[in-house]
């Protein structure tokens with residue numbers, strides 16, 4: 001029965017029955033003339049979620065990692081310099097990918113738990129008077145540490161330095177759960193995937209590219225075939241795909257966009273904020289610390305939580321899984337053994353989140369953590385009970 005329990009990993013997320021049904025369609029011919037009626041509204045519908053009117057939405061059969069690769073290979077050439085801060089496992093992995101593609105990666109090292117350092121970006125960009133830096137790469141929501149960065153501030157730093165670099169942003173674990181404003185923040189490529197805020201199976205990398213990013217393709221010589229924007233855009237223009245599309249996921253995405261629109265994006269964001277705040281109240285109730293260093297960095301989709309000294313976070317997540325059949329996020333990279341994560345994004349309600357908090361609380365009690373049953377759950381209950389009317393029209 002444990003497959004009935006919700007997941008509390010920060011993606012892939014719980015799939016609502018409505019989306020599972022939407023993906024359960026018979027194979028159809030993606031070269032038939034009516035495929036255009038399915039594909040194009042989906043691409044168009046994603047624009048609002050990205051917060052763009054001028055951006056071009058492009059999808060590949062891949063996960064978010066494929067989206068990273070598409071972003072860099074379509075805009076950069078071997079030896080190009082990119083500027084990126086490392087403050088968690090996902091910023092680290094994107095850096096690693098850039099290095100393996102032969103890019104010259106200027107890394108700003110930050111504490112894990114900090115966000116993108118706009119001031120240090122500005123300093124590096126001002127110092128780059130010859131404009132060697134071709135792109136600034138930022139992870140909007142660092143899933144390993146539960147840290148949200150201020151992309152508008154990064155754009156402000158780039159503008160203050162009057163630097164023409166592209167701004168490439170990973171919004172894999174924030175899109176469709178937390179506000180994202182591609183146009184307002186001057187983002188050139190935003191990279192996401194189907195399995196987090198969109199509540200679907202994994203398998204679609206979803207990107208939005210600005211006109212400036214598309215123009216950069218002309219000079220970009222990193223090898224690309226499967227992830228070539230131009231091939232994809234040319235086929236998409238007539239409703240086609242350069243290869244076989246993930247049809248069932250495209251149907252799922254059509255329904256996901258409907259669900260998001262029915263709830264209303266503002267309500268989706270408000271719900272995520274409220275769920276996250278309930279989790280944070282529980283963390284405080286347990287007397288534990290978030291990895292995120294300060295409130296403006298708190299992510300509304302995932303909380304990374306330090307276990308007390310002398311405890312191992314992997315033992316906690318293993319025990320929760322073995323004893324109660326519930327998955328929580330393990331500590332990644334530098335956080336391995338030190339922190340566990342509660343994913344609170346996608347298809348979740350107050351009641352589901354309370355079940356996760358009650359479970360991890362039981363697991364902590366079983367392992368003799370210095371907490372009492374109810375310490376965290378009651379704090380979240382009190383918050384959910386009293387904040388409901390103020391923040392939510394419907395759950």
Ligand code: PLP
Nearest residue numbers: 063064065090141143172173193
């Ligand atoms: N970026 C972030 C912030 C992520 O959270 C993830 C996955 O969790 C990725 C990139 C990689 O995406 P994927 O696992 O879909 O390849």
